[in-house]
Amino acid sequence: MISIEEAQHQIINTLEPLDEQTVNISAALHRVCTENIYARENSPLFDNSAMDGYALKAEDTLNANQTNPITLEVLDKIPAGSPTTHRLTNNQSCRIFTGAPMPQGADAVIMQENTEAKEKSVEIYRPMRSKENVRFAGEDICAQDLLYQKGDILDAGAIGLLAAQGIAQVKVSQRPKIAVVPTGDEIVELGQNLQPGQIRNSNAYMLAAQVEQAGAQNVKSPIAYDTLEALRHALTQSAKNADLIITCGGVSVGEFDLVRKIIEEEGSLNFWRVAVKPGKPLLFGHFNNTPLIGLPGNPVSAFVCFELFVRLAIKKLQGAKPTKHDFEMAILNKNVKPNKKRTEFLRGKCFSKDKSRLVEPHSKRGSGHLSSITHINTLIEIPPGEKEIQAGTYVKILSLKN
Ligand code: AMP
Ligand code: MG
Numbered sequence: 255m256i257s258i259e260e261a262q263h264q265i266i267n268t269l270e271p272l273d274e275q276t277v278n279i280s281a282a283l284h285r286v287c288t289e290n291i292y293a294r295e296n297s298p299l300f301d302n303s304a305m306d307g308y309a310l311k312a313e314d315t316l317n318a319n320q321t322n323p324i325t326l327e328v329l330d331k332i333p334a335g336s337p338t339t340h341r342l343t344n345n346q347s348c349r350i351f352t353g354a355p356m357p358q359g360a361d362a363v364i365m366q367e368n369t370e371a372k373e374k375s376v377e378i379y380r381p382m383r384s385k386e387n388v389r390f391a392g393e394d395i396c397a398q399d400l401l402y403q404k405g406d407i408l409d410a411g412a413i414g415l416l417a418a419q420g421i422a423q424v425k426v427s428q429r430p431k432i433a434v435v436p437t438g439d440e441i442v443e444l445g446q447n448l449q450p451g452q453i454r455n456s457n458a459y460m461l462a463a464q465v466e467q468a469g470a471q472n473v474k475s476p477i478a479y480d481t482l483e484a485l486r487h488a489l490t491q492s493a494k495n496a497d498l499i500i501t502c503g504g505v506s507v508g509e510f511d512l513v514r515k516i517i518e519e520e521g522s523l524n525f526w527r528v529a530v531k532p533g534k535p536l537l538f539g540h541f542n543n544t545p546l547i548g549l550p551g552n553p554v555s556a557f558v559c560f561e562l563f564v565r566l567a568i569k570k571l572q573g574a575k576p577t578k579h580d581f582e583m584a585i586l587n588k589n590v591k592p593n594k595k596r597t598e599f600l601r602g603k604c605f606s607k608d609k610s611r612l613v614e615p616h617s618k619r620g621s622g623h624l625s626s627i628t629h630i631n632t633l634i635e636i637p638p639g640e641k642e643i644q645a646g647t648y649v650k651i652l653s654l655k656n
Contacts, residue, residue, distance in 0.1 A: 265545075270571075290400060302355055326376055332351065343359065430572060436503065461556060461560060468569075499544055500546070506550065517539040530562065581635070581650045586649050592640075
């Protein structure tokens with residue numbers, strides 16, 4: 255049995271990032287950059303107004319107040335998108351709207367609520383500071399600024415920024431194709447009637463959802479029944495179609511647990527069994543040179559091991575950086591009895607109370623209790639030990655990304 259860290263290390267070190275491709279930014283959400291992206295231009299591109307109001311010279315307004323307004327001539331009206339050719343001299347202004355280019359000679363914009371419009375002039379009711387309510391060219395981003403680095407994951411903000419920069423296409427790594435191969439004679443596809451003793455193929459749907467959440471692409475596989483022929487057939491197909499195979503079930507020590515047998519005899523085994531709860535029988539190997547992670551069949555074990563191991567594998571295939579988990583700390587709000595030998599990952603809900611970050615473990619701890627992976631947002635790391643961990647203790651948590 256190897257440690258969690260050793261297992262993660264072996265998976266990450268064995269996998270190679272996939273090739274890159276160019277995609278339109280509308281298809282780039284959650285994709286991983288394969289090159290540094292630099293700003294092409296300043297943002298904003300030109301000095302513009304942050305308010306609806308009047309562009310003016312701040313020095314003209316020094317003595318303005320509510321009882322003694324100062325009056326400025328209004329030269330022009332500047333809607334967004336229409337620069338003016340006028341240049342302001344002292345005691346002149348332009349009506350201006352949010353986002354409109356500043357006229358030359360102006361250095362501030364007074365909001366219209368602090369003015370009163372007259373026929374060809376405007377009364378100013380407060381003094382202005384230079385630069386007030388002006389968005390200056392390049393104040394947000396300068397041309398040549400590094401926007402994203404190779405290995406960064408593009409989010410919705412990134413898509414907006416790239417569009418604003420006129421960058422319509424980006425180089426990203428290919429979306430990993432992950433084949434999910436369910437195993438077991440008792441497993442039945444949705445839509446079919448259950449015979450006595452049979453259960454539905456819930457794991458394939460759950461894992462496919464986790465694959466999508468991780469920014470990868472699910473490759474559906476039929477259920478592999480518990481014979482070497484059926485398993486060989488499913489793995490052969492999946493090895494052709496996918497960058498990584500995930501099996502679920504059939505990795506334990508039972509007579510019908512054939513995944514380890516087939517990997518040992520017809521593929522290659524990197525490791526089997528990890529000191530983690532749930533998920534001890536986790537397996538990593540290759541079939542027809544395609545990497546394969548064998549997840550346990552119990553739904554909670556499959557869910558947790560996906561988050562702990564498959565997530566990192568997908569990150570590595572994507573070339574995402576860093577290829578590690580982002581643990582945080584929170585205060586346990588209930589006593590927890592640890593496992594004596596293995597680090598355990600409980601499912602839990604993290605929340606804030608009185609300025610503290612608390613985490614509540616789900617009351618169900620069994621690896622078959624599917625309810626314990628619903629209405630949660632966190633995995634809680636409970637190190638092995640003899641003594642009960644008391645409420646109030648800080649624990650490491652891994653927040654689950656949606
Ligand atoms: P196994 O490791 O194959 O013995 O599976 C362990 C447990 O997980 C058994 O109770 C299986 O019925 C259950 N299981 C295996 N595969 C699935 C699946 N695709 N969906 C739901 N439960 C499963
Ligand atoms: Mg089975």
